[in-house]
Amino acid sequence: MNKQQLAAKIWESANQMRSKIEANEYKDYILGFIFYKYLSDKLERFANSQDLSKEDIKSLSEEDQETVDFFKRNLGYFIAYEHLFSTWLELGGDFQVSNVRDALSAFNRLIHADHKRLFDGIFKTLETGLSKLGDTTAKQTKAISELIQLIKDIPMDGRQGYDVLGFIYEYLISMFAANAGKKAGEFYTPHEVSVLMSEIIANHVKGKDKIDIYDSTSGSGSLLLNIGKSIAKYMGNDANIKYFAQELKENTYNLTRMNLIMRGILPSNIVTRNGDTLEDDWPFFDDSDPINSYNPLYLDAVVSNPPYSQKWDPQHKGSDPRYARFGLAPKSKADYAFLLHDLYHLKPDGIMAIILPHGVLFRGGEDGAIRKNLIENDHLDTIIGLPANIFFGTGISTIILVLKQKRTKSDVLIVDASKGFVKEGKSNKLRACDIKKISDTVIGRLTVPGYSRVVSKQQVRDTDYNLNIPRYVDSSEPAESWDLYAAMFGGIPHSELDSLANYWQALPSLRATLFADNGTPYAAPKVDDLAQAIHTHAEVQQFTARFTSSFADFPAHLKQRLIDNIDTTQVPQQEAQIGEEIFNRLAPLPLIDKYQAYQLLAEQWQQIAVDLEIIQTEGFSATRVVDPNLVTKKKDGKDVEVQDGWKGRIMPFELVQATFLNSQLADLHQQENRLAEIGGAIDETFDSLGEEEKSSEAVNDSGDKFVPAVVTKEAKEFKAEQAKSAPFAADSYEVKIIQAADLLAQEKTLKATVKKQAEALHLLTKSTIEGLSDAQVHHLLERKWITPLQEALQRLPGQQMDALSNKLQALVEKYRITYADNALAIRQSERELAGMLGELEGNEFDLKGLSELKTLLMGNNHEQE
Structure with missing residues (x-):
């Protein structure tokens, strides 16, 4: 299974296993065990790297102080053999919940002094929560046994750069968040919002050699990690990124630490703190040496998604340097308190991004005073309005505020991105094209009608510092209007045709071809079939030809970039680079929305990236690997995993069959089509029966199908009877039964043939994949990765013309009936x-x-x- 499939499987099982335990609680258990497995496996890998044999590892004990110290110096902790995750698995039926309790207790004793802040108490939530997994020791043992069996297959050997582990960890966090209701916001920022903030932050700091980033309300740590991941794309050495994280809730703080540690970040680059961001600022010193360790915390980038409109105590905070310059947030809403905390910790050239409720843009009182001070001191750089219902646990409208410590400009960029999303269940979700459009607009500081606007400080002053987005950017769809004359007498108003000016500019003679201009403000259609007239118009065909020409060599370009250099291509950078290539090719072409094209790339890239990851980590031979296709089936009331054929690790069976086994596939399809025809004929024969005839024994009790055995028996009797006397009438019951028997016999024979052919083709496909040449693999990868994207791009001009014909047809229909x-x-x-x-x-x-x-x-x- 690839990482997406494995993550989905673990989530599905975990969600069933948690039974009545709240999702918000159960996540702490499963994620805690995943982290323990990570530490345990890491210790075993380190032991193997030091040439310790299997017997040596089995002898690892807390009593051997020299060995314990050696592991603690290198890893920061020690785990004895009896407490290893692999040992728990080996115990099988002898495993007990006490094994976990003893292991977690021992871990706390065996942390290196230099790593105490990083590891101390990290399993406290798991340790104290074991009793909630069952009301008896036996039930707890059973629940934990099922849980460790569930996660045992997560790869943690570092072969895939911890990406599989990291992906699964964040996937589970996001799924638990989606099921945790209002508590979800306490620990998770949706991935798409994290990516958006990351792109904006990374672009600002990308020229630096060393970068410090900080999340003041870190939750699970995923937002901080996404920032680091985006920054790393621009840096030669991601070891030069240092992560600072602060979180109030202890169980969530533990999630932060686990998440950061498991991503392979150097312990020296992880600085975490369990504390109240507003009450106790990040300490300027180490508690053990306050004088010599004095070091104010100023960072290159600060991000946060604090709890919205939380109550706080502003009393005695007036002299706090974080708030002294700007004012104190009201007691009932701490939003600006979090913002000012983040701003205070920025370096002079630093940048911050914070997610807050929409109300901070226009609330008066203390909030209004702080907002005015931020604007007058030129700290507020950008406002991004997000779609409603985009965060777990709340449907309120939210915004991202981007601020800088020092700016050369005094204006504010306002972006209304509230309309760009896709609906997923009850929630809204930013698409890749939405993220790209927002980040491009922010980085380029663009004014886009109906979407974004750069607003001067004076304009903000003129509205008394009210930053409510609709005051500056009108993203609403224009209300439909009706022309009174056209409604009474007919005709298409030129004013409404003028609203499609972008089409008429790109295709200058098309309007005159479609509509007659009689010198009045109204036009009349000149053609009956608008769609056909548009698609066959010379300028439209030239427009399509220009697009086709612009992308003619695009497949070859992608092949050279992705397939010819498959071992060395940098996967994280490729999507953005290919996206820029698409934008460059579209630049001279009118009408096509470049972000629509980018979305096509993003959707295809998900599969490409997964395949590239597997090939680069497992080797090119992974393209020829065929794995058992495991499915879950019910057996004795339980879900049991069984094999149902085979599937290619990289190569889909359907693609291989269509490419190299086309004749065999065509034969099978022909037989399947014939089988479908016979099935249809059987249904027709059945439907021809009268109501009385359907009550015969040849029809089942439900009255909707033949009973084959009875039909065969009756048909035999009728044929014998017919041979002795005159033929039955053409529409008689006897003739219908004889026809049905013949068809059922053909269907049975053909079903067996189709099944045998399908099985043979399946096995032939398996052997074909295993025997592919390098050239054949390259050809298949091209068809799997590149051809679908190229075909989707080539459909864009036609889709644009379809959109035009639909709009024009709607106009014609609007005024057709007066x-x-x-x-x-x-x-x-x-x-x-x-x-x-x-x-x-x-x-x-x-x-x-x-x-x-x-x-x-x-x-x-x-x-x-």
Whole structure:
């Protein structure tokens, strides 16, 4: 399984296993065990690297002080053989919950003094929560046994740069967040929002050799890690990134530490603190040596997603240097307190990004005073309005504020990105194209109508420092208007055609081809089929040809970049570089939305990146590996994993069959089509039975299918009877049964043939993959990675023309039926209704009522005429 499949499998099982335990609690247990496995496996790998034999590892004991000290100096901790995760697995049925309790207790004793801050108490949440996994020791043991069996296959050998482990860890955190309700916001920022903030931060600090980054409300640590990952793309040595994290809640603080440690970050580059960000600022000194260790914390980048509108105590905070320059946030809402804390810790050339509720842009009182000071001192750089319902546990509108300690400009960039998202279940989610568009707009400081605007300080002053986004950027869709003349008399208003000016500019003669201009403000359609007229127009065909030409050598370019250099291509950088290549090719072409094209790349890149990861970590031979296809089936009321055929680790069976086994595949499809035809004929025969005939024994109890055994028996009897006497009538029950028996026999034979052919093709595909030449692998990768993207890109011009024809057709339909047409139709309906009223019967009063209604209807007609 690739990392996505493994992560999904673990989540599905874990979600079932947690039973009645809250998702917010259960995450601490499973993630804690994953972290313990990581430390345990890391120790075993280190032991192997020191040439310790299996027997030597089995003798690792807390009593051997010299060996304990050796491991602690190199790893920061020691785990005895009896407490290793692998030892728990070897115990099998002898494993007990006490093994875990003893192991966690021993770990706390065996931390190196220099790593005490990093590891001390890191398993406290897991240790104290074991009792919640069951009300008896036996139930706890069973629950933990299932859990460690679930996570045992997560690779932690570093062969894939911890990416699989890191991916699974964040995937589980995100899934638990999605199921944790309001508590989700305490520990997780959605990945897409993290990526957006990361791109903005990374672009600002990318020229530095050494970078310090800080999250003042770190949660799970995922936001901080994504920032580091984006920055690392621009640096030669990611060991020069130092991570500072602060978190109030102890269990969440432990998540931060685990997440940072498991990503392979050097312990010396991890500085964490469990404390109240607002009450106790990050200490300027080490508690053990306050005088000599004095060192104020100033950083290159600060990020945070603090709890929204949290209450706090501003009393006695007026002299706090974090707030003294700007003012104190109100007691009921600490949003600006968090912001000022982050800003205070920025270096002079630093940047910060913070997620806050939309209200901070326009609330008055203390908030308004702080906002004014931030603007007047030129700290506020950018405001990004996000879609509603994008965070777990809350549907409120949120924003990202980007601030800098020192700026050369005094304006503010305001971006309304609230309309760019995709709906996923009950939540909204930023797409790759949304993230790209926002980051491009922020980095380029662009003004885009209906999307973003650079606002001067004076303009902000003029609104009394109210930064409510709609005051500056109107992203609303224009309300539909109706032209009164066109509604009464018909015709297409030129003003409404003018709204499609981008099409008419790109295709200058198209408008005159489609619509007649009679010198009035209204046009008339000149063609019946708008879509056909558009697609066959010379300028449209030239437009499509230009697009095709621009991307003609794109597949060859991608092949050289991704396949010819498959072992050395830098996966993290490739998506952005290919995206820029697409943008460059689109630059001279009108009409095509470059972000729509980028989304096509992003969707295809997910598969490409997974495959490249596997090939680069496991070797090129992984392209020829075929794995058992494991599926879950019910057996004795339990879910059991069984093999159902095979699947390529990289190469999809369907692709290999379509490429190299096409004749065999065509034969199979032909037989399957014939089987479908026979099935249809059987259904037709069944449907021809009368209701009485369907009550015969040849039809099942549900009355919807034949019973094959009975049909065969009856058909045999009818054939014998027919041979002795005259033929049955063509539409008789006997003929239908004979036909059904013949068809059922054909279906049974053909089903066996199809099954045998499918199995043979499946095994042939397996052997074909295992025997692929390098050239064949390259050809398949090109068809899997590049061809779908190229085909999707080539569809863009046609989709754009379809969009135009749909808009124009809607305009034509809008004014096709005039008011006069509607009035005439109403009068006709009233006449018909009046005529029908005369045919109705009733008592004296009913008839009087009908007569009056008829008079009204006829009177209305008379008045209108």
